[in-house]
Amino acid sequence: MKNRWLLPEGISDLLPAEARDLEHLRRTLLDGYVRHGFELVLPPLVEYLDSLLTGQGGDLDLKTFKLVDQLSGQSLGVRADITPQVSRIDAHLLQHRSVNRLCYCASVLRTRPTGLEGSREPIQIGAEIYGHAGIEADIEIIDLLLQSLEQAGLGTLRLDICHLGLASLLLAELPGIDVDSVLELLQARDLPALRELLAPWQAQPAAAALLALADCYGPASVALPRARAALQAWPAALALLDELDALLGAARLQQHASRVSLAIDLADVRGFRYHTGLTFAVYVSGHARAVGRGGRYDGAGAAFGRARPATGFSLDLRELVDLRRGTQPVPAVITAPWSDDPALLALIARLRDDGQTVLQLLPGQDAAHLAGVHSDRTIRNIDGQWRLTGKDS
Structure with a gap:
């Protein structure tokens, strides 16, 4: 009998340590993109299939889960890549702008993984520049990609450059x-x-x-x-x-x-049907697959009525977190006893407002057996006043 709690192949949970690391990395990277002038967009999880697979998105056909919309009877697709959706947004919804810098982060779902051990539900994060055909946009995008991977702390990197032209x-x-x-x-x-x-x-x-x-x-x-x-x-x-x-x-x-070795690889012709010129891939020592890819896909948005020069990159946050596993410190928290004393609650609120993590123990909960966190300080009642002290004070 099949275990009902097993997940489909290539689909997995993120437990507290990994989820915490992923969310921290997501915020760090997106905040960095925004500081570079990129605007965040969040396309829908499903679209009409024709829209998802229009033009250059057609290469995604075999990777796309398909279903029927019970309201309209039309075929829908669950996105397997966010880039075609962002191209649609640039071409159709933001068409009054000459140049768009857009970033995104969300889950995608694929019928098959990339590589033998890849996830079928990557959490894709990336950045795109639309409307500039010059090499300056490519330089900006590659610089941002390298900054992203350096912030992820993956160690020694290698950037391979190709030109499919x-x-x-x-x-x-x-x-x-x-x-x-x-x-x-x-x-x-x-x-x-x-x-x-x-x-x-x-x-x-x-x-x-x-x-x-x-x-x-x-x-x-x-x-x-x-x-x-x-x-x-x-x-x-x-x-x-x-x-x-x-x-x-x-x-x-x-x-x-x-921190990054720069190289040429003119035989790296992945994405030939999608990319239209310069492409790039970044590798980390000890990992066979590229951890980041991108390049030119000029003509993006043509199917939506506005052909545009475009360049961008994408990363899988799940993969980055997996490569970082065991290297991130366990977060330190402050523990406090359970009490409804207004003075204690006020102190806890002040500490949390200052960015501190305060865990108020439930009755009977033992601070010595906290899982997944490190308690380095505690709040104690000393001579009738609540004070923050070292854990062993």
């Missing part, structure tokens, strides 16, 4: 090629299989250049010269490489250099 330019010169297979093999750096797939086009310079992209990774001082040598016949590609070079040299990113 390079693969797109080369694939356009190979008519009839199986684009999805090329991208899969390039991402896996399976050069023998990729070489075999490209064999019918081996006389085309673009085929050799695609193979060369797999070797264009590592520090910019190594990867960019390799890329320039492989792509020297394409002036448009060289211009894109100049853009990458300028981005990595930006002062805002260089200020992270002591």
Whole structure:
């Protein structure tokens, strides 16, 4: 007989320590985004399916839970990614603005996890800039992403930069090629299989250049010269490489250099059907999957009547909290005995107003056996007055 208390695969509770850590991190990051001029939006959990999967959101079809609206009879979807919803808000509800900086944080639900042990209910937090096509917006977004992960205290980070315009330019010169297979093999750096797939086009310079992209990774001082040598016949590609070079040299990113290694990976073609140009991923030491991803998705909002240049990133707060597990201190609280004495209640209220956590013990509750908290001080009645003292005083 199935245990009715078991949760579906990829769905989990957050217990007090993790929930406390996640909420603290959520507030810290969102407050930081607001200080950078980003405005908070909160799209609905469900929308009409056509709206969720319109345009670039169509790649989410297999990840989206679908249901029927009992009021209208129409198909609804539970959001699997918040970014398409924010694009709709920018294009349709905030269309009077030339540039929008928007941020968000909420749960999403997916039919399948990302990775073997990923959650199907990530808590997605991110930031987007709409309305600016220049590299300045990309620099601002990447800077904010790196600040976010540094605030999360994850340790040594690596930022990988790619530009999907390079693969797109080369694939356009190979008519009839199986684009999805090329991208899969390039991402896996399976050069023998990729070489075999490209064999019918081996006389085309673009085929050799695609193979060369797999070797264009590592520090910019190594990867960019390799890329320039492989792509020297394409002036448009060289211009894109100049853009990458300028981005990595930006002062805002260089200020992270002591804590983040900056690198190029021109074979990282994830999101090719969604992203339209520069993309980036951040990795933390000891963790295989990227902890943060983002990039350009110009044309966002076209399906809603307003095509816009756009760039942004997203993180999964659940994943960040899991990576931080055991590194966050147990919060200290003040304990107080149970009493309705107005003087005690007034002291407790003052301490709480000052930002202190005061736990008033229930009758019979033992302060020595508090779970999940550390009591470092207590309130005692000394000579008829309530005083805050050290726990062992």
